[in-house]
Amino acid sequence: xxxxxxxxxxxxxxxxxxxxxxxxxxxxxxxxxxxxxxxxxxxxxxxxxxxxxxxxxxxxxxxxxxxxxxxxxxxxxxxxxxxxxxxxxxxxxxxxxxxxxxxxxxxxxxxxxxxxxxxxxxxxxxxxxxxxxxxxxxxxxxxxxxxxxxxxxxxxxxxxxxxxxxxxxxxxxxxxxxxxxxxxxxxxxxxxxxxxxxxxxxxxxxxxxxxxxxxxxxxxxxxxxxxxxxxxxxxxxxxxxxxxxxxxxxxxxxxxxxxxxxxxxxxxxxxxxxxx
Amino acid sequence: xxxxxxxxxxxxxxxxxxxxxxxxxxxxxxxxxxxxxxxxxxxxxxxxxxxxxxxxxxxxxxxxxxxxxxxxxxxxxxxxxxxxxxxxxxxxxxxxxxxxxxxxxxxxxxxxxxxxxxxxxxxxxxxxxxxxxxxxxxxxxxxxxxxxxxxxxxxxxxxxxxxxxxxxxxxxxxxxxxxxxxxxxxxxxxxxxxxxxxxxxxxxxxxxxxxxxxxxxxxxxxxxxxxxxxxxxxxxxxxxxxxxxxxxxxxxxxxxxxxxxxxxxxxxxxxxxxxx
Numbered sequence: 001x002x003x004x005x006x007x008x009x010x011x012x013x014x015x016x017x018x019x020x021x022x023x024x025x026x027x028x029x030x031x032x033x034x035x036x037x038x039x040x041x042x043x044x045x046x047x048x049x050x051x052x053x054x055x056x057x058x059x060x061x062x063x064x065x066x067x068x069x070x071x072x073x074x075x076x077x078x079x080x081x082x083x084x085x086x087x088x089x090x091x092x093x094x095x096x097x098x099x100x101x102x103x104x105x106x107x108x109x110x111x112x113x114x115x116x117x118x119x120x121x122x123x124x125x126x127x128x129x130x131x132x133x134x135x136x137x138x139x140x141x142x143x144x145x146x147x148x149x150x151x152x153x154x155x156x157x158x159x160x161x162x163x164x165x166x167x168x169x170x171x172x173x174x175x176x177x178x179x180x181x182x183x184x185x186x187x188x189x190x191x192x193x194x195x196x197x198x199x200x201x202x203x204x205x206x207x208x209x210x211x212x213x214x215x216x217x218x219x220x221x222x223x224x225x226x227x228x229x230x231x232x233x234x235x236x237x238x239x240x241x242x243x244x245x246x247x248x249x250x251x252x253x254x255x256x257x258x259x260x261x262x263x264x265x266x267x268x269x270x271x272x273x274x275x276x
Numbered sequence: 277x278x279x280x281x282x283x284x285x286x287x288x289x290x291x292x293x294x295x296x297x298x299x300x301x302x303x304x305x306x307x308x309x310x311x312x313x314x315x316x317x318x319x320x321x322x323x324x325x326x327x328x329x330x331x332x333x334x335x336x337x338x339x340x341x342x343x344x345x346x347x348x349x350x351x352x353x354x355x356x357x358x359x360x361x362x363x364x365x366x367x368x369x370x371x372x373x374x375x376x377x378x379x380x381x382x383x384x385x386x387x388x389x390x391x392x393x394x395x396x397x398x399x400x401x402x403x404x405x406x407x408x409x410x411x412x413x414x415x416x417x418x419x420x421x422x423x424x425x426x427x428x429x430x431x432x433x434x435x436x437x438x439x440x441x442x443x444x445x446x447x448x449x450x451x452x453x454x455x456x457x458x459x460x461x462x463x464x465x466x467x468x469x470x471x472x473x474x475x476x477x478x479x480x481x482x483x484x485x486x487x488x489x490x491x492x493x494x495x496x497x498x499x500x501x502x503x504x505x506x507x508x509x510x511x512x513x514x515x516x517x518x519x520x521x522x523x524x525x526x527x528x529x530x531x532x533x534x535x536x537x538x539x540x541x542x543x544x545x546x547x548x549x550x551x552x
Contacts, residue, residue: 116462117465149423158465188434228390
């Protein structure tokens, strides 16, 4: 398999969001030869949409995805109409920034609930409401299963098989696809088979690494090469299944990378290309 | 569904192992009306086998299982013969204590490896070597899938589906079965179906709870009722599939329960019966 080139690399803003503004993060990427990014919505929230758009133009960095759209964040939006309005706004912002796909996570169980089956049905219903909104704005949706360790509070969809099942039932393949995150799914013995099953649904590919001594269930991801995920193998499965998109490095790292200077993080990501 | 009775309850020694000896843990259980336990091997290691056996007799507590037999702990036993001798010793100790089944975990990836597929094949081979040893000692083996978050360093088998597949290939249903741990498997949307598929292979059932704010990937389990796992629902699936064994409460809790007095822990477990 050929090495990934710098042109195929996308660096997620989240990798450096603690020490850069929206604009600074793009400038840092451009300085390091990276011209694709995934927009981290909390960082976008700190600026004006119009400035953000201008920052993208000025830096020459293209926003290929935007995350996360939380499908059922009932603490933030207890009212279904309020929730749909927020989704609509998220999609409009993404469209305005020229984003190709919005990464959707389901959210966890509502407070007091233990009913995963019920919540998964609600995810399906909410997705069916979201699809027409996405079609109208021209932005694709990429459902992202997260690691089972965040099932309770971030995502009730934990495997690619579960995501594929939901997508089978919704039958909206041009609008609704999948984001594969190697950190979330690497452990699954059916991953190769499920990636093949996803096929044309594969919209996004996120990578990072699993550190041997993981200190947090969400914010201790490693630089590709520093852990035990065979990201190249997973990329080969993605490509065999027809995926032609970028590889998006997405490192949430409270203890290490978020503390480092953005320049250092970008240089390390570029150096990690042979591991991707 | 009927409430679990005290007679059906088993308390794993690991719940109180930091503040009691092998003997004291059994006495504490007996004082609280609990007469079934799972032996925690590290605690057994701190005493003599002969004394341990006498402690069980004196307390009236029966050891129904013993954990963990780590199938491929290559740091501890780089030499295959050394490993098999250690397994043999583990099984003999279990037999001597009257244990019905030994809980087997696979161990994680060997140092430097990223090859899950290869390691899973090695698990299968090692199990095939272990089965005749277990038959000879008359102790059953219960393969326990662990949570995907410990795939790297504790278990390369992360789902019940993966465990069922391995057992299908080994065809030794009287000797080799499965331990279902609710903490490890609760998030899986195919769990009910896979428990049904396991059927007569269901040898052991471990329960604890998933805390909303989990602080450690291994040692932050909660008391049943304190988290978001519907343990009663999972028990109903187990019973529908034919399981008639005990419910083994197994709480690894570095931040909370391991710091509390064993008496308090036992009382809390007994109080949690309606959640089981």
